[in-house]
Structure formats: structure tokens, C-alpha cells
Amino acid sequence: MDLGLEVDDDHAPYTVLAVKGEVDVYTAPRLREKLVELVSQGRHQIIVDLEGVDFLDSTGLGVLVGGLKRLRSHDGDLGLVCTQPRILKVFEITGLTKVFAIHDSVAAAVAG
Amino acid sequence: MDLGLEVDDDHAPYTVLAVKGEVDVYTAPRLREKLVELVSQGRHQIIVDLEGVDFLDSTGLGVLVGGLKRLRSHDGDLGLVCTQPRILKVFEITGLTKVFAIHDSVAAAVAG
């Protein structure tokens, strides 16, 4: 039930944060802290890779929206990598597919 | 939570019954029925392959002991295949390692 958070620096100017596990009211604070930490390090182009996420609820969505908002205020952006139907569905239902750029792979995300 | 029960006839005179899943008070009756059915078909040398078993409790042990007893009364035998430490442990604690021949593989069981 621990959240995996791995930072990959090999895609400059993008920082890729790979999330693994279940993102809920228990684990979302750790995701939020990690995003705040990355932004405070001056990383303003962040890709959050959700391919390893088994579960994501509205608390997780809220943290991602908060991260996007913070990055936009620094002229940055927060993109997502997600192909899992059950995770994509949560973005669709809430209309957040129109707010986030959602990519099929990290390669596609850093390319575009 | 369903019990997998597959009969393999390729090892005559042995009949190999591969069990998959959790053997407990809910699923053990199906294992018992299958053993009764095999014995009533005249199969008196049975190898029960426990490699696919995730959980086995005393109800499962009871069914195996009952099967062994029935086969012995027909001058047959019931051997086991088991290498998983957590399943072996249940046989060890109950002293049943001295009652059953426990093999490392189906090949070893039919050879021996």
C-alpha cells in the first residue's frame, strides 16, 4: 500500500515522475509533496507517468490539478502518461481530459 | 475464489490431479468429490499436484487424508507434489509429512 515515486531526469527539459500503486486519500499527500519539491527545484515541465497506478480517486485528481495550476503559474506544464482504461475513465468522467495533455507513452510526452 | 481441478491422464498408471487456488472449508468439498469420482473410476494411483495451491488449511488436509485412506483400502496410494514452503509447512506442523509421500515434481512422483 505504499506509493512508488520515481524521478527520471533523462528527458531534459522534462522531468518524468513515475507513480506506482494506489493514489488515494492516504497516499496522495506524498504525491503532492513530491510535486511541490520538484517545482521548488525549478522543474517546470513535469510529466507524471501513471502507467504503474492501480487505482486513482478524486484526491489524486485534486493533487494533479493542483500541480498543473502551480506549474502554469510558472509558465510550465504538467503532462500525463496514461493508457489504462480504468484510470483514463476517471479523467473522462470528471472532464479532466480537457484540462490535461494525456499521452500514450513517456516518449510521446517528451516529444510533444 | 474458484478451485481449479485438472486431471492429467498422460502418466499411466498414475492419474495426476492438479489443484489450483485456495483449499478451504468452502472449496474443499469440490476436491473431495473429484477424488471420490477418480477412485470410483478405478484410478487407484493418484498424484495430487499442489504447486498451484495458494492456501491450504486443515479442511484440505482432511480431504487429502480421507483420499489416502480410501486409496489404501484399494491397495492404491495418494502422493503429493509440493515444493512451496508455506504449503509444506502445514504438512510438517501436523506431522503429515510422515503420512504422505511428498515429491518435488510430477516427474519425480511418477518415477518414484
Place this chain on the structure above:
Amino acid sequence: MELILELEIPASPEYIAIARLVVSSIASSRRNLADDRIDDLKLAVSEACTNAIEASSNDGDRVQILIQDDDEKLEVNVQDQGPGFDLDALPTHPPVTDPERLNFERGLGIPLIRTLVDDVEFASSTGGTSVRMTVYGEPLELHPPEDLGVDDLG
């Protein structure tokens, strides 16, 4: 309606994963629900439990999850001991096309619940809130409970 299962957890985030585990496990064993319906119910229950946990502020507050079913439906009821709330007084969000939308990181839970389950009923008072969520689906054909009768084998 038959009561299947009752789970009571402390009103604390660390227990929400257990609530999901129990609900999805029961849903998959009792009901002929497609996997994506089970995921929907799991998410709805998780949202309801999150709200229940966040509404609870007293030490020792607990959240109760009741699972019931009958021939055609499965019901999950999440109950808390929080202060209650007025469903009709909740703010509405700007549409997602509005840049203002980004100011609302919260408020997605109840809309999600409404979309994910077939039916939802809120009952809230100063003594607490209960959220009853229903999904419809065919029951699985269960193996009838039977006597083990291992002694008969010999």
C-alpha cells in the same frame, strides 16, 4: 435484502484500502458484474469513504461499511459519525473549459459517485451521514453450501 457483510474501520485514511479490497472482493464473488463495473463500485465506495473520513474529527470516530444484496442488486452503505452536510448547498463548478475550473481541486467526489453507480442516496443529519450506493447485476450461481463429510470418504 440480505446483509452480507459489515466492516467497521477507524475514520483514518490508512484503512481506506481495506474497504476497497473488501468491496471489490465481495462484488466479484457475489455478482456477475463485469470487471469495469466492479472498478466503478470500488471507486465510488472509496470516494464515499474519503468523505466519511474527512468529515470525522473526533478521536475514535469510525466508519461503517455495510454490504447487502438481493436477487438483482448489490448495495454498499457507507456511514460516518461526522457533523453531516447539506447536499443541496454544495457549490457547483465552472465548466471544464473555463480556466477558473483549475481553482477547484475539490468537489469531484460526489459527482464521481453519481456517475459510477446505478443509484445513490444520501442521508445526512447532525449525527452523521450515510451514502447508499447500488449497482444492478445478475447474481453468480453459487455452489450450494454443503456438508464437508470428509469422514464419508473412507
Place this chain on the structure above:
Amino acid sequence: MELILELEIPASPEYIAIARLVVSSIASSRRNLADDRIDDLKLAVSEACTNAIEASSNDGDRVQILIQDDDEKLEVNVQDQGPGFDLDALPTHPPVTDPERLNFERGLGIPLIRTLVDDVEFASSTGGTSVRMTVYGEPLELHPPEDLGVDDLG
């Protein structure tokens, strides 16, 4: 001792897998227990639940599983509404080397429980039986519950 979790299931075999799921999930998240200790506890609880289910004969009888812990131990209490039994009156088995041993397919549950957990206490009356099983182990260091504060992020 703090009550962590309460699970109530119908006294019917099909629910025993849920009881195991909940116990092993709590044990692995709350306690610094090795995997094989978690397996031991899971098996012990399953044995106690099997006995509880088999002892229950009335429609609607239920089995309650209480999980509690404190700094050093985790306790699981399985309670039924069966007729109770006399622990001291249980038959003893012939040794495994005796061919007679094969006549005893039952009676392995309680010896297993005794071996698997650090401590077990039976309390039985005509109103039902409770089996309290204890394992010792270090608690996990839990992340302190904290305010989500997503609004602060912006």
C-alpha cells in the same frame, strides 16, 4: 489495545476468504511481520473461522472478527454464536506413526492454531465461542495522517 477493525460475516463457508484477505492485509500494513508470520496468522484465523462457521447452525448466525493492536502485538478475535464446546474434552490423536492416525481426518484445526500463533485463548459458553489469537512484532512506522491541503499547492 486499540481496536483497528471489525468484520462481520454470515456463518457460511463462502465468506472465509474475505476474512483471510482482511487479516493478511491489516497484518502486512500495520506490523513489521515477516511474510511467513503473516501466512501463519492467516491460516490460524482461517482455522478459527472454519470452526466458528461449522459450529453455527441457525439461519442468520454470524461470525465476528475483531482486530486490535498495541505497540507490541496484533490480536485477532474470532467470535461465533454457536453452542460452545469443552476444550478439555477434545479427543487426543494417535501419533502420526500409528496407522490408526489415518482414521482422524478432523481435529487438526486447534493444534494448528496453537502452533501458528504466539498466544491463543479460548472462551466458550453456551452463547458462543471466542478464539483470541496474538502475534508479536514491531509496528511499522506509519506515515502520520496529515491534512491533504491540495489547495495550498497553487
